[in-house]
Structure formats: structure tokens, C-alpha cells
Amino acid sequence: MDGRKKVLGEERRALLLKLLKNSPTPLTGSELAAEANVSRQVVVGDMTLLKARKEPIIATSQGYLYMKNDSPEPVFEKIIACSHPSNRTEEELNLLVDYGVTVKDVKIVHPVYGDLTASVQVSNRSEVKQFIERIKKTKAAYLLELTNGIHLHTISAASEKALQEAEEALRKANFLVAGN
Missing domain, CATH: 3.30.1340.20 (3H domain)
Known part of the structure; x- marks a missing residue:
């Protein structure tokens, strides 16, 4: 964490969600923590809260991923x-x-x-x-x-x-x- 202001609570979770939704690849907890200027442990807690709200976030070996289902082709x-x-x-x-x-x-x-x-x-x-x-x-x-x-x-x-x-x-x- 640097001298920047920490992003707090709901504002932080909204930021994390936006970052995940806009990323085509998984984002690590450390990358997300740097964006919000908080610790990785805070991000882990936020991911748990977002998952509890039924956000389709999964933790992969490469980081967190938002599971979009907007693909036009069938899977x-x-x-x-x-x-x-x-x-x-x-x-x-x-x-x-x-x-x-x-x-x-x-x-x-x-x-x-x-x-x-x-x-x-x-x-x-x-x-x-x-x-x-x-x-x-x-x-x-x-x-x-x-x-x-x-x-x-x-x-x-x-x-x-x-x-x-x-x-x-x-x-x-x-x-x-x-x-x-």
C-alpha cells in the first residue's frame, strides 16, 4: 500500500467487481489489492462477500475471474x-x-x-x-x-x-x- 487513500467498503467492492467484469483474464488478489490500495487479505474477504451475493466470481489458479455468460456461441x-x-x-x-x-x-x-x-x-x-x-x-x-x-x-x-x-x-x- 502506498500513500494513496484506501478505497473503503461498498465502494471498494464495486471497484473490484468492475475490474473483474472488465478483465478478459483472471486478476490476482495482489493486483486487485494494489488497485484498491488495501491488503490482499481485505480482497479475499471482499471476494467472499461478493460470492455470497451470488456474483459469479471464481478463484482459479491464475486469480479471480468473473464468469460472464454473454458468449453468443453455444458451449x-x-x-x-x-x-x-x-x-x-x-x-x-x-x-x-x-x-x-x-x-x-x-x-x-x-x-x-x-x-x-x-x-x-x-x-x-x-x-x-x-x-x-x-x-x-x-x-x-x-x-x-x-x-x-x-x-x-x-x-x-x-x-x-x-x-x-x-x-x-x-x-x-x-x-x-x-x-x-
Whole structure:
């Protein structure tokens, strides 16, 4: 924070919302904090409040993203069940994005907590690389490590054909759970 005046309360949340809505890419908590001249922790609290107000904000590995649904072209979605060791995650994600697919999330069914979902939001190899680097840098565990490799992905694409081709490529590479 510098000598500029802090943006307070509702005015700050309105500013953060405007920044997110106008950004085509995710914005980090640090970037948002710098714009409002507050700490990153304040931004985290603001994001929680905005989400509670049903604003479609998601936290991705690259930062916060406002999920606009103003796309004129239809988006097709599918949930797929995969299984692999963590050291094949980059291969799996690259295979999917190479078919024009966005990997929206990863889900597991935890024996105690039930359904756990985390945003992934990768659509190209550059975003996959950033995601993998962030996992390595933070030494975070992949969710699939909690379920012996079994996990689900919500995938989306501009056509059903892209989803089908990506799914077939996963099958050939032995990423899909049998019966999927």
C-alpha cells in the first residue's frame, strides 16, 4: 500500500467487481489489492462477500475471474471420470486443451467431506503450464491424491465433436475410468 487513500467498503467492492467484469483474464488478489490500495487479505474477504451475493466470481489458479455468460456461441459441457497418478496431470490437461476443450474444474468424492470441487479453468497449454508451475511452487497436493487418482472434470467446448474427440483421446491414453 502506498500513500494513496484506501478505497473503503461498498465502494471498494464495486471497484473490484468492475475490474473483474472488465478483465478478459483472471486478476490476482495482489493486483486487485494494489488497485484498491488495501491488503490482499481485505480482497479475499471482499471476494467472499461478493460470492455470497451470488456474483459469479471464481478463484482459479491464475486469480479471480468473473464468469460472464454473454458468449453468443453455444458451449457444450460434459463431466468425465478420470484416473491417473499425479505425475500424469499435465499430460491429461494438455491432451484436453489440445482439442479445444476448457477444463473447468476437478471434483472428488472424499470419504469424510463428500463432494469437493476446485476450479482449474485452463483452456490452452500456457494456462496448463501456469497451473502445474503453481502446484509445484506451492507444493500443493492434487485433489486426486486423496482418492487414489480417481477424479471428475467438467469440460466444455464450442462443439460436441470437440468433447467427443477429447474424450476418445483420453480413452486411448488410458485416462478414463472404465465404463466412462
